[in-house]
Amino acid sequence: MAEPDVIIEHPNRDSATSKSTRAVVILLLLVTAALMAIILAGGWSEMAGYAAATIAFIIIDLVFAYYVARWNRGVLPVAAGLAIIIAIYAAIAMPGWFDRDASGFAESSIPADILGILCAVLIPVQVLLIGFAMRGFNQAWNVEVERYTDAPPHAPQTA
Numbered sequence: 001m002a003e004p005d006v007i008i009e010h011p012n013r014d015s016a017t018s019k020s021t022r023a024v025v026i027l028l029l030l031v032t033a034a035l036m037a038i039i040l041a042g043g044w045s046e047m048a049g050y051a052a053a054t055i056a057f058i059i060i061d062l063v064f065a066y067y068v069a070r071w072n073r074g075v076l077p078v079a080a081g082l083a084i085i086i087a088i089y090a091a092i093a094m095p096g097w098f099d100r101d102a103s104g105f106a107e108s109s110i111p112a113d114i115l116g117i118l119c120a121v122l123i124p125v126q127v128l129l130i131g132f133a134m135r136g137f138n139q140a141w142n143v144e145v146e147r148y149t150d151a152p153p154h155a156p157q158t159a
Helices: 016-042 048-069 075-099 112-138
Strands: 006-009 145-148
Touching: 016 048, 016 075, 016 112, 048 075, 075 112
Parallel strands: none
Antiparallel strands: 006 145
16 A cells, blocks of 8 residues: 655744744844954954954854754754854954044054944844844744645544
8 A cells, every 4th residue: 555645844934923033033144244244354454363253153144044044943042142142242342443443553444433333233133133033943943744645635634
């Protein structure tokens, strides 16, 4: 006897809230990567040894955005954890950029006060990312329901 064809459905991915949460998380990850890239490009010579970590954070955020776009729920808590680290680094770096906006310091390609403002903007973006990533994690995108192709649409499913 032939086995019936099974279709795997993800019912929690069909709701408008799940789709919008996913879109917002992807947007926040891309905004984070863009802000960090601008800060890195504008303050490259002044960032000393932190440039490699910033490049790593940018790449990781882009990889997370790719996986969230593929409905991978597992990266959401990791993205939230990384957002906490990035927010802490931004909070520490922000006063340093504002202090560099004085005479006697080497001029960066983007004015130091602009880089300080970008660090300040990065902090609430990370707070939003933490909130939306945890909201997406609670939406259980990973739930799978098996449906057999030969069953009527509203018939009870048997295993």
